Amino acid sequence: GKSMVLFVYLSAVVPRLVFMLHTLLAVWRVTVVRENPMYWLLLLLILLTLVEMIVTLTIQKGKDYKGFSPALFFYLINIIPSVWLLELYQLDIRIHSSDCSTNSSNKCTHFVHSTDQISYNLSTEEQPVKRPENSSNSIDVVINFLNSTLDWNLSFHQTLLILLIIGKWILPMGVGVNRDQLSQLLLTFVGIAADILEFKSETLSEKEVRCHAELVYAILAIWTWSMLQFPLDLTVLQKTEGQRPHGNTSDRKAHLFKNSADLWNITISVLIQDGPFFIFRLFLMFHQGIVHQMLLFFTIKNALVLTLQFYRLTLIYLEMRQPCKEQQQTTTEVNVSTCATEMDDIVE
Structure with missing residues (x-):
């Protein structure tokens, strides 16, 4: 309505x-x-x-x-x-x-090339916000409190x-x-x-x-790249039974259709999130010499996620090969049965 x-x-x-x-x-x-x-x-x-x-x-x-x-x-x-x-x-x-x-x-x-004239406050990272003298006191109080x-x-x-x-x-x-x-x-x-x-x-x-400009740029670039997965609907590609392809569709294509959501999730994880995170953390440890407990933990976590994703990818590949083998075996059995029947007819 x-x-x-x-x-x-x-x-x-x-x-x-x-x-x-x-x-x-x-x-x-x-x-x-x-x-x-x-x-x-x-x-x-x-x-x-x-x-x-x-x-x-x-x-x-x-x-x-x-x-x-x-x-x-x-x-x-x-x-x-x-x-x-x-x-x-x-x-x-x-x-x-x-x-x-x-x-x-x-x-x-x-x-770092600053394009603006900035007055630096060395005691804090945030610069105090300058307000006109005739601005509302309530606005000043709120902004100062937030700052x-x-x-x-x-x-x-x-x-x-x-x-x-x-x-x-x-x-x-x-x-x-x-x-x-x-x-x-x-x-x-x-x-x-x-x-x-x-x-x-x-x-x-x-x-x-945080004091190395190139590393900060790299972090922001990886952060921006990882944010691009939000507009993508990762689970939409998961098809229901009624949406599966009909007709003379090969088992391989049908299997790809069935696992399309898993393949999409694996691609997103490896290329957009866990892959870049893992590589950057390895760079920090082995190239920059930055090693501490939390960095090591999250590096291992990314490595585990990537390992599980590739393991899942391997399982999908093996499942795709299995129907092909079964189909070949069935075809061979049918051919042998047909040949045997023909030989019986000839003997008779």
């Missing part, structure tokens, strides 16, 4: 509005710390979300696409530049502060992941997606979000890493 249609439209619009508000907050924070109003131009990226929302409401009637979520994809495009700018600002602050005053930071300072209690960068990372999960939950389901698949996808998202946040926080906790 009309109420159901209205609910679908609200489910499509409300999460996108929240995504835009979160982007607005991130851009505001960039303009505050960089002290450059030109960064407000980042809000032009919101136009992509607006266009996508109009197209989805008119063509898809608010429903998401199968296997891909443009709303989450454009949300990432909107906010990731602001997160990068905030992280690089923190890098500038650290390099010019006593936190990176040792020789280990000297090799990276020439890679003293919040780690803005970590907060944006955390809220970004939370909004991606809740947003996917509220957004209308894609065509051909049922609630069971959506619940599996959301549970997968929770695990992915925890791994990504842990990777960013744990690697940057090391002084040898």
Whole structure:
């Protein structure tokens, strides 16, 4: 009925509005710390979300696409530049502060080129926010309280992941997606979000890493790459019995069709998340000489996940070969039986 249609439209619009508000907050924070109003131009990226929302409401009637979520994809495009700018600002602050005053930071300072005039506060990583004298006292109190209690960068990372999960939950389901698949996808998202946040926080906790510009760039690049799996619906490719191909389909193709979701999950894990995380952590240990208990634990964890993924891939391959062998054996038995029958006829 009309109420159901209205609910679908609200489910499509409300999460996108929240995504835009979160982007607005991130851009505001960039303009505050960089002290450059030109960064407000980042809000032009919101136009992509607006266009996508109009197209989805008119063509898809608010429903998401199968296997891909443009709303989450454009949300990432909107906010990731602001997160990068905030992280690089923190890098500038650290390099010019006593936190990176040792020789280990000297090799990276020439890679950092600050494009803005920044007043550094050497006592803290966050620069105090300057407010006009005629600004509201209540606004001053709120902002000063947030500056003293919040780690803005970590907060944006955390809220970004939370909004991606809740947003996917509220957004209308894609065509051909049922609630069971959506619940599996959301549970997968929770695990992915925890791994990504842990990777960013744990690697940057090391002084040898957070004071090295090239390593910070690498962490942000891997973080950005890993975030791209959220717009993908990892469980949508899992077909039901009624969706299996009919007709003269080979057993190999039917088996690939059956295990398409597992193959997709293995590819995502190896290429987008656990693979890059594992390689970077090995680089930190063997090339940078950074070894500690937590880094070793998470490296072993990534290695175990990759091993299990390749083990699962091997099982799928062996299962694909088994029907072929059975088919060949059956064909041979039929041929032998046919030949025996023909010989009996000749003898008679």
